[in-house]
Amino acid sequence: MTSFVRENKHAIYGGIIATLFSGLGVFLLGNVSGYEAKQLLTSSLRGIDMLCNTIILASATILTLLLTLLSISSGTKSKIKQEHYSMVKNIAKLDTILFITGLILFQLFNIPITETDTVPTGWFETIYWAVLISTSILSGTMIVVILMLYNTVTNIIHIVGIGKDHQLILDDKSRDTDEENE
Template identity: 55%
Template sequence: MKLTRSTKRAITGGVISMTIMLLGTFLLGELSGYEAKSLIKNSIAGVNTLCNTIALASATILALLLTILGVSSGSESKLKKDHYKHILLIARLDTIVFVSALISFLIFSLPVTEFENVPEEWFSILYYTTLGISSVLSAAIIVVVLMLYNTLYSIIKIVGLGLKDHPLLETDSD
């Protein structure tokens, strides 16, 4: 599917947010294994909460997409297939985010700081991996929400405000 301008803007918003999050990580500087182990112990509850929140948001967005489909198909206006392909793209990406958040939650639930056999230098790798995964998940849910906003914006213009010359409206020439 060809990416629309609004989808490209949503992806740009996610990339910008991920860049800001990762930039903050690199500004912290390099950590020793002991410092990383301590930071992991202190931040793992917050990371698990983030994963839970993203999973909950993703599940809610999937339910909202069903509502959007109902409004779209029930409207008097005939919408182009591109509208439904966009909803399908949001659903696909949202499902990927949902599954990724749950898997990340399960991985972050392992008590790695309590393991005796983990070399001290691995904790800095684990810490940066945790921050990277958190940044990617956060950016992905931002992209999904921005795409959902763009879809709702179009639906409101077409169905709610009765706009007759929207690019998603099917015309007689289509």
């Protein structure tokens, strides 16, 4: 886990900043009563559904694009280090978690809770904050995945497109070491 954080610290910082930024906007709204929370939930559910749909679609697209990235990586003339494939694997893992979480939240947010009279009004404040916090985290995680993908694509562009020496290209010395590790 620490190597994941170390390797992707810039992407993680970007996601944390985005999460805090959107969370700050929520925090500035201040304390809301149960009735206000119900009204705010009712008015924002359409946007929250759209956010979840967008994240689900983007996550599925990213997973598909990762297959293309792997195809390009394996088809290059240069032998690429295992570290590259580890980066792609980490993106795929996080993106899959994001996809599943977005799908589950989409299902939860489509429960017509604001239409019922059986839920106590006081609960809406808790539901409201849970929805806002979860969507902030979801957005921040999407930004982490996109920044990780950007870093990986940039590396491939340097290796394949520009043809520049890169830290992810195996040279003769590291090729022998890499083969010994397998």
